[in-house]
Amino acid sequence: MKHLTVLDLKLEYRDFPATRDGLPTLVLLHEGLGCVTMWRDFPQKLAAATACRTVVYSRPGYGHSQAYDQPRTPRYMHHEGEVVLPAFLAVLGITRPVLVGHSDGGSIALICAGAHPEVPLAIAVMAPHEFVEEETLAGIRVAKEAWQTTDWSKKLARYHHDAPRVFADWNDTWLSPAFRDWNIESHLPTITCPVLALQGEDDEYATLRQIEVIAEKVPGTELHPLANCGHSPQRDQEAAVLAALSAFVSRVSGACR
Numbered sequence: 231m232k233h234l235t236v237l238d239l240k241l242e243y244r245d246f247p248a249t250r251d252g253l254p255t256l257v258l259l260h261e262g263l264g265c266v267t268m269w270r271d272f273p274q275k276l277a278a279a280t281a282c283r284t285v286v287y288s289r290p291g292y293g294h295s296q297a298y299d300q301p302r303t304p305r306y307m308h309h310e311g312e313v314v315l316p317a318f319l320a321v322l323g324i325t326r327p328v329l330v331g332h333s334d335g336g337s338i339a340l341i342c343a344g345a346h347p348e349v350p351l352a353i354a355v356m357a358p359h360e361f362v363e364e365e366t367l368a369g370i371r372v373a374k375e376a377w378q379t380t381d382w383s384k385k386l387a388r389y390h391h392d393a394p395r396v397f398a399d400w401n402d403t404w405l406s407p408a409f410r411d412w413n414i415e416s417h418l419p420t421i422t423c424p425v426l427a428l429q430g431e432d433d434e435y436a437t438l439r440q441i442e443v444i445a446e447k448v449p450g451t452e453l454h455p456l457a458n459c460g461h462s463p464q465r466d467q468e469a470a471v472l473a474a475l476s477a478f479v480s481r482v483s484g485a486c487r
Contacts, residue, residue, distance in 0.1 A: 311341030344417025
């Protein structure tokens with residue numbers, strides 16, 4: 231694990247080198263309870279499948295990255311996509327990456343691509359959110375009960391320096407009345423790069439409407455619903471996701487040459 235300082239915060243990251251020249255860098259953006267190590271070996275497998283340099287990092291407060299001093303607000307994903315992610319890329323000298331985001335990370339990728347159309351070469355999102363659905367809130371309420379009644383807190387503590395804060399920041403923010411009207415659909419029409427959107431048909435946190443709205447507002451979006459798949463396509467349908475991402479990266483890589 232490496233560390234670098236972005237906007238005065240020390241962030242952990244891993245950097246898998248390219249095995250072929252002339253390809254874009256892939257930057258992975260984790261879910262709302264995720265971090266570098268919770269991707270398991272997926273980044274390595276994606277790097278091997280695409281031959282691309284693949285970078286994965288933990289956002290502030292996740293894993294063993296330094297946390298923000300201030301409490302979370304309903305605009306936390308806007309701040310990550312509009313400010314922190316571009317700064318992270320700048321520190322590493324990464325230009326025109328392919329952003330690969332899961333859940334919250336997918337939303338952050340969409341925000342970044344809408345706010346800074348010049349930054350990504352392409353984006354691939356897995357189970358992203360563009361607005362709040364009742365299915366999402368129901369899933370998060372179930373997660374809260376599991377947190378309170380099982381050993382989930384001990385399991386999450388294996389990955390995060392401050393697991394209780396990670397969970398509370400995610401759960402309490404999404405369930406707060408102030409978050410009910412959260413919506414990033416206004417960012418979608420300004421996205422100009424190719425988009426691949428994957429989502430499980432059995433997603434316990436959302437309906438397929440979440441990726442359908444991307445296709446309606448971003449012409450040329452490739453939709454990839456996955457059968458027998460929940461909210462984590464990279465785990466539930468790893469082979470299918472690696473194949474879809476590899477084909478997508480291959481198609482968009484011509485712009486790097």
